[in-house]
Amino acid sequence: MYQAIGVEPIINCRGTFTIIGGSVERPEVLQAMEAAAGYFAQYDEMAAAVGQRLADITGAEWGLIASGCAAAIKHVTIACVTGGNPEKLIRVPDLTGFDKNQVIIPGYCRNAYDHAVRNVGVEIVMVDTAEEMEQAINPRTAMIYMVTGRGEDQPLSLQEMARIAKPHGIPILADSAAENLTIPNVHLEAGATVVTYSGGKALCGPQCAGIALGDKALLTSTWQASSPHHGPGRDDKIGKEEILGMLAAVEAWVTRDHEGEWQSWLEKLETISKRVEGIDTVTTSVDAPEGLNNRAPRLTIRWDPSVLHITGDQVAEDFARKPPRIAIGSGDGDGSASVNVTPSQLQPGNEQVVAERIHAILTEKREPLNDDLAAARLDVSGTWEVQVQYATSVSQHRWTLSQDGNWVSGIHETDYATIQIAGVVEGNQVKLESHMRRPGNWIPFLFGGSGTGDSLTGTIHLGEYQTATFSAQRTPAGRKGRRVTIPGGPPLAT
Template sequence: MQTEGISRRAILGGGAATAGALTLGPLLGNTAVAADNATPAGAAAAQAAKTDYAAIGVRPLINGRGTFTVLSGSLMLPEVRNAIDKAAREYVQLDELADAIGKRLGELTQSEFGLVSSGCSAALGHAAAACVAGGNPDLHVQLPDLTGFRKTEAIIPRHSRNVYEAAISATGLKVVEVDTREELKAALGPQTALVYIMAMPRVDASELDTRTICDIAHAANVPVLVDAAAEILTIPNVHLERGADLVAYSGGKALRGPQSAGILLGREDLVRAAWVHSAPHHGWARGFKVGKEEAMGMLAAVEMWVQRDHEAEYATWTSWLKTISRRVSVVDGVSSEILQPEGLSNRTPSLRILWNAAKLGVAGQTIVDTLYNGAPRIAINAASSGGQTGLSITPYMLEPSNEKTIADEVVKLLKNPPAAPEPPKPPTVDATGTWALKITYAAGTSTAHELKLSQDGARITGTHSGEFVSRPATGSVSGATVSVRSRYGEEHGDSLDYTFTGTVDGDGFSGDLSLGEYLGASFTATRQS
């Protein structure tokens, strides 16, 4: 079946003829759960539930960024919460449950079989293990030690290198990078366990698009795994139709299932083997446990996916963005535009708000930071275009009335901007030299890092070396304050982001270290003679 050029309804609704016939019936019970907060008792319980975070000092937020895991993904549907609650009230045998859910997921998604995992990353790991060892327990218990194994390599095209491929290499596989058809053909052999693709628009615009990869890999009897974590679930599945053998999704993003769940779909023999390589079975993946609650909750999310009115949801998101757009338009010099998405990932519209920073006296990032640290706490993104600064808002994770709150707070800050960051001062120190670092992480310390810096006026260049790798460093100087950043990007299959900000005093340099996703740290450094 042709998938390019199909309509939004065909992509999102998928299998309209079957969707109308599917019901949650025995899976979710006959209780109406969509209006679970309709009664006074229900509303009181919902309000009480919302106070639990505050009781332990955690501040909830309004999510206008999207389905980011660090922001706890998406909110589970009421039907999913109900399925989890019902599943928690009885015991089952997990192998039997996996078999029944696998068949049902296959029916719902028009694939051969399905598996619920503890997130998309776990699904990728289980799939890789299945491609290495099949369903053979004697081989399974040896992972990730591949000594004596025939299949020891995973091929990843350069366009698909990313931090999530760690799930593939965790099985012991060596990653082999390719960039052309000829390189792919040359790399394939009896040692190749699989080819891994990260689903994104640039893949199918490249020489190594999904169809091409699948054709070449299948000629060598090598399966292809697609990571579609952030994508909508297409039915029939666009990746399987293009030739992929397996495709994995996050459960806590577009599907609005449990954040700690994901699904793997595709060839029944490989998906069943992937189950062998998951808990409750032992071995390397025992820690990736899926309880009966997450399993049934994830199934409920897929059941709901084929019943949800995706067109109506999209219209609602667009209406929220129009509300914000109308409200910010009252501020002179502010423009806004609703942008439509490309591809299938995080398939929602977004709103871009732009203005001249000099005229309004505030940058987009300053407003982003103020909203995130304010009350109510609001998470949105900074944006820029054509020399203008601004904001970007994604509506998928918003709840009704959030759009009005965001609009009110943004307009307030545009009309009465927060204080701008202090402008840079002329340098009063010279940070040139080799600096031996001591880093105190949130847990543990390291003395193996080194900065080699050169200063030209207020500009810093150099290198940052650590336990893992040496990478370029850049930075700036303001008075006696020096800021130096190094980044090792996803194009290598890893991601490390270090920003050292501190004061130089003679041959000493100390301050705070921002590590991106790895929390904060502090450092001291001594300039070497």
């Protein structure tokens, strides 16, 4: 089906990344979705029945299914801001006049997914210590958002946050998107008011679904903020098929043979590991993550790149672009190269394909790696006005660069940031890299282009944000140096 529209499928050795499809839905999920498709139901009645059923299964007070974990986070945030008042609901994200319009987030919990909180229009208040949280809490505080699995070594654990927040009646939303579901729920027991999970990760439910478990009153207001109700959550529509498919995934979770699944994953890794045994300098190891997040074993295959003449990043790039395409992790450094395999989403027979592909590329005869750089035929030192062409807009950036042989460093001024930039010139080819960071977000700018004299053109790779093109013109040098007289005292005229 994918190939019929020109898309080459991918063998997934990375795990439950959304950008390659998350997890594979279980048979029970597909059956429930197909059955749901043939009938109609009133959504409020369905939400009430599903909420009770999730409570019965998980031991939480109530449950809710949303169109993904991020949607659940957004809708819980709305509920904390509106308190279930529809007059407030239809005003979001304009929170003018709202008595609750702040969300506290510990600094170590900032991440790209807290955009779901920010989408509501709240003011984010960052804290790093218990004392700062106590000082930050005020009548405008609507909620505390945190990410589980990160705070064990932090001064602000979930338990500590609950100790501070509970006397003030402030709800805590625990984002556990990629974790295994625990019953009884460890985060609710530790003091979270609501905990959210992705449907398309460990639960192997619909990729476009997620669940929220916890306080019934808060989740009742959360459902009001969710589709099909008109308001700021209407754009996060979830179908009856996904709702019942997600419920089926939770029901299956409590009957799945988790130990058997783990053993089958280890067997797949053993197949791959055995195939690369005996290759010069190759070693293998299997490790398992601690905690509940992205819980699956992982095989790491290491080798000496000076002997096999290929790096881990080169292997991963080759696998990503040539069929059969394989998404695989990689790492290089300290004189070694490696790739790693997470088996949780490998389908029957995939391990054989992966094993043969790794064996073939590591045993292929090739020339030694050459780290020598071609001589630079361009000197890009100076100030450059850079026009960036996005899909539907143009931005003006600026580089201020200095060059030492092949190596380039300097400053990159974007629309909203001034950041460091560095790269290399080989021949008339220029490659520059900078990274724009702000709490919760990260954008790479990877410039690749060529030119002559005072002009450069090329492409910008923006990571998950796709690509853009650029054209750059070097600006004429400023005025020449001159003598400067420093006065010996205050001016006598102005």
